[in-house]
Amino acid sequence: MYAVRAVxxxxxxxxxLLFAHGRLAPIRLAWQANKFAPLVSTATxxxxxxxxxxxxxxxxxxxxxxxxxxxxxxxxxxIIPRKAPKTPACRDPWDLPFLQLAVHARADFLxxxxxxxxxxxxxxxxxxxxxxxxxxRLEKLERTEL
Numbered sequence: 001m002y003a004v005r006a007v008x009x010x011x012x013x014x015x016x017l018l019f020a021h022g023r024l025a026p027i028r029l030a031w032q033a034n035k036f037a038p039l040v041s042t043a044t045x046x047x048x049x050x051x052x053x054x055x056x057x058x059x060x061x062x063x064x065x066x067x068x069x070x071x072x073x074x075x076x077x078x079i080i081p082r083k084a085p086k087t088p089a090c091r092d093p094w095d096l097p098f099l100q101l102a103v104h105a106r107a108d109f110l111x112x113x114x115x116x117x118x119x120x121x122x123x124x125x126x127x128x129x130x131x132x133x134x135x136x137r138l139e140k141l142e143r144t145e146l
Contacts, residue, residue: 004108005076005106006038006107006108006134009095009098009112009117010047010051012112012131016028017052017067017070017071023132024131024135026138028070031071031075032070035138037075038071039077039078039102040075041077041104043080047094076105078101085100085104088123090116090117091119092116095116098110098112099117102126107126108127109126109127109137110127111129111130111134113130118130
């Protein structure tokens, strides 16, 4: 069992996957080292697959499969019930699956750069934070465990 459970919005997961030496690479290294469990649902996984297929990324089918293979096995899957959990109102309907996942799976964090999600963070039982803040929290948690 992981101590930290986090929902990564699609942009965070994609950046961590595509840019191995980018600013979000520590998030990828953290899930690979089992320092936290990324949470996914059918809807959030479908969104990730759709975004990885964008022409601008110029990824072959094999490239996309390889990236997914470096993410999904580390994830904990939650099945969102037909009667989805209540979430605070959000301006962007594309954000709803991430909110529902975080509520239903009892996430500790929702990691995002999305202003719509960050704007309603005070209405959540979990922390909605930026990638930079999440990386900092993981570092602090690791230091306290030593």
